[in-house]
Amino acid sequence: MRSLFPVTDQTAAATDGEWSLGDLADRYAYPREGAWLRANMVSSLDGAAQHEGRSQPISSDTDMRIFGTLRGLADVVVVGAETVRLEGYRPARARDAFAARRAAAGQGPAPAIAVVTASLDLDFTLPLFTEPLVPTLVVTGAAAPRERVRAAEKAGALVVVAGDGAGAEPARVRAELAGRGLARQLTEGGPRLLGQFVAAGALDELCLTVSPTLTAGDAQRIAGGPSLAVPERFALASVLEEDGFLFTRYRRI
Numbered sequence: 001m002r003s004l005f006p007v008t009d010q011t012a013a014a015t016d017g018e019w020s021l022g023d024l025a026d027r028y029a030y031p032r033e034g035a036w037l038r039a040n041m042v043s044s045l046d047g048a049a050q051h052e053g054r055s056q057p058i059s060s061d062t063d064m065r066i067f068g069t070l071r072g073l074a075d076v077v078v079v080g081a082e083t084v085r086l087e088g089y090r091p092a093r094a095r096d097a098f099a100a101r102r103a104a105a106g107q108g109p110a111p112a113i114a115v116v117t118a119s120l121d122l123d124f125t126l127p128l129f130t131e132p133l134v135p136t137l138v139v140t141g142a143a144a145p146r147e148r149v150r151a152a153e154k155a156g157a158l159v160v161v162a163g164d165g166a167g168a169e170p171a172r173v174r175a176e177l178a179g180r181g182l183a184r185q186l187t188e189g190g191p192r193l194l195g196q197f198v199a200a201g202a203l204d205e206l207c208l209t210v211s212p213t214l215t216a217g218d219a220q221r222i223a224g225g226p227s228l229a230v231p232e233r234f235a236l237a238s239v240l241e242e243d244g245f246l247f248t249r250y251r252r253i
């Protein structure tokens with residue numbers, strides 16, 4: 001893998017060659033202070049965020065290494081319920097490569113998964129809810145169906161109310177999680193959820209993998225929903241390249 005930006009990067013890992021998970025973790029380290037919401041998404045060259053309902057066909061092994069690294073650095077992975085349903089989400093694993101770094105940062109062995117949902121139409125018998133290393137969070141609104149809330153809690157999930165109506169309010173999701181000590185936040189989408197974080201001005205950083213694939217068709221882009229009145233500007237922070245995949249990182253200005 002090559003580092004293409006910043007061009008002044010003089011680290012050993014910046015040269016073409018194998019990057020260890022430790023090298024990647026250094027590159028993607030969270031800022032030291034405060035809540036930080038980062039998104040990690042992959043897009044085809046023509047803007048598709050999935051192919052036949054999954055992101056795997058436009059991803060790569062290196063993309064999955066970076067995906068794993070970003071999880072290894074996070075306190076919490078925030079994800080929309082449809083992505084959980086379509087991608088068959090499982091609990092995050094504890095990985096040796098990140099154990100020392102996590103312990104030093106005062107983090108648990110693996111990030112919590114926080115599923116954002118209004119319906120709570122989720123299968124609470126799945127390992128995501130019954131077998132996580134740290135309890136899975138279900139983030140919803142105050143008007144969420146009572147019976148489903150009870151089912152979530154019975155399965156061991158922690159229900160977090162982050163909105164006054166049926167759904168969660170994106171800025172409140174971020175604040176509620178930070179208030180529980182989950183400051184290093186990573187969202188893995190999907191597009192409907194990411195669009196809301198963008199619209200609320202709640203996203204600090206986007207880790208976007210540009211996949212050298214074309215899919216045509218009408219798949220969603222990485223962020224959906226109503227468009228912003230004025231496009232929000234981000235600044236390029238980093239670009240890595242391998243096998244034609246660009247692993248970009250942009251920060252809100």
Ligand SMILES: NC(=O)c1ccc[n+]([C@@H]2O[C@H](COP(=O)([O-])OP(=O)(O)OC[C@H]3O[C@@H](n4cnc5c(N)ncnc54)[C@H](OP(=O)(O)O)[C@@H]3O)[C@@H](O)[C@H]2O)c1
Nearest residue numbers: 041042080081082083117118119167168189190191192193
């Ligand atoms: N390219 C990538 O990097 C990437 C990443 C992730 C996903 N994907 C793809 O994206 C597709 C799924 O994404 P999607 O955009 O359709 O769905 P999504 O954003 O993953 O989930 C949408 C669901 O999340 C819940 N939700 C969203 N906003 C909410 C809010 N404010 N309050 C409460 N609940 C809220 C709702 O769940 P309920 O219906 O339960 O109320 C809603 O139906 C899949 O095909 C997946 O493969 C691609």
